[in-house]
Amino acid sequence: MKFASDYIVGVDLGGTNIVSLLINGEGKVVGKDTRATLAQEGKEKTLSQIVNSVRTVLEKGQSQGISSTSIKGVGVGSPGPLDTKKGIIHFAPNLPGWNNVPLVSLLADQLKLPIFLENDANAAALAEWWIGAGKKVDNLVLLTLGTGIGGGIIIGGEVLHGAWDTAAEIGHMIIHEGGLVCGCGKRGCLEAYASATGVIKRTASLIKAGRKTLLRELVHDHLEDITCELVYRAAERGDELSQRIVEETARYLGIGIASLVNILNPEVVILSGGMTAAGDLLFKPVRKYARKYALEAAIRGVRIVPAKLGDNTGALGAAATVLKRKGWI
Ligand SMILES: [Zn+2]
Structure with a gap:
């Protein structure tokens, strides 16, 4: 991590739950939000759930004195197939109606933060490599x-x-x-x-x-x-x-x-x-x-x-994706 005051958000987008974490550069969790994915209510609903979940952990950070300028980005781990470079989810088996969704640009418009997309299992591997069973x-x-x-x-x-x-x-x-x-x-x-x-x-x-x-x-x-x-x-x-x-x-x-x-x-x-x-x-x-x-x-x-890493693996890996793409880990 570049500065000790930097924070990142990781979102694990699953067919059952959306889990968001606000963490520091060592992986310490300072805010968490979990909500049941209302996938049957359609794509727009799930998108607004993601935005609200991220805003919730950012608010939890603010209440602990973490300013919005110290948030360096949001990583999203999603089932695929997807395109990590273009930031598009081609298809998500457990999310009906998700076809070629430009998730990165949609979230960037609303959250005004750099957004990074990763396959959920890749994100889990990255988390375990970063601070879990595959450390060092x-x-x-x-x-x-x-x-x-x-x-x-x-x-x-x-x-x-x-x-x-x-x-x-x-x-x-x-x-x-x-x-x-x-x-x-x-x-x-x-x-x-x-x-x-x-x-x-x-x-x-x-x-x-x-x-x-x-x-x-x-x-x-x-x-x-x-x-x-x-x-x-x-x-x-x-x-x-x-x-x-x-x-x-x-x-x-x-x-x-x-x-x-x-x-x-x-x-x-x-x-x-x-x-x-x-x-x-x-x-x-x-x-x-x-x-x-x-x-x-x-x-x-x-x-x-x-x-x-247990239940937080997906969201930790999504957050680690931000650090990886910035070349900080
Ligand atoms: Zn098969």
Whole structure:
């Protein structure tokens, strides 16, 4: 950061929530605003929510004596595909009506501040690199394990965007030709197997095939109520079907991570998202399979670790985008 008195805003634009943070140059949070995204009420509504959320954290800053002149910019992390250079969101799957939205210029008009746009998973990777599990490391890969699988890659201390911002679509790495159908319409993507959605689908299909499991009891035969958390809990209690699902999930992740490690030579691989709450139950077999499938020279010394920053990751990464684009970190 240039001056100790400089502050920045980060906005995590999600289909469920909009989270804004006002932070200082060390990542210390001085103001936070969270609001449910009213995506169904249309694009204009969501845009005004973003503006109001940013204004709310700026007001929180003002009440602590932070003047508007010390705000150096606003970073927005958004689902893609998007164009970071032109500041346009081409399409956002969880935000109906968001097609080719020039978000950067729309927000700049209203907020009168420099605005920077970044893909949400890239922003998460940048946050972990800046002050999280990848601190002091030059090369890392981050996988966000949620309803889908997102990815962010930092190489040589810089976010890997590729030619037109579609790099790091790790969830759509094919790990099984002709395999399960993915949300993208193709078959055999990592996401189709190892996302929360994939885990639940694979579990349900084994149960429907007649496998015995404690899970039936845990959800009182309402199979649609099965969650990843329940699968982990049943696995810990010795349920064979759940243990098989966890082991398979770790194997698929290990296969994906092995390829990433072979191609990119990262020092750290960070797993984030709700599924990582399983802890060692998931991490131990993931590390085992990554070692099994990667080249020895590439995997040696790689740390596969949980993310550190929790709920604020997206907004912190969006704020870090401002610092990165200004060349301050
Ligand atoms: Zn896919």
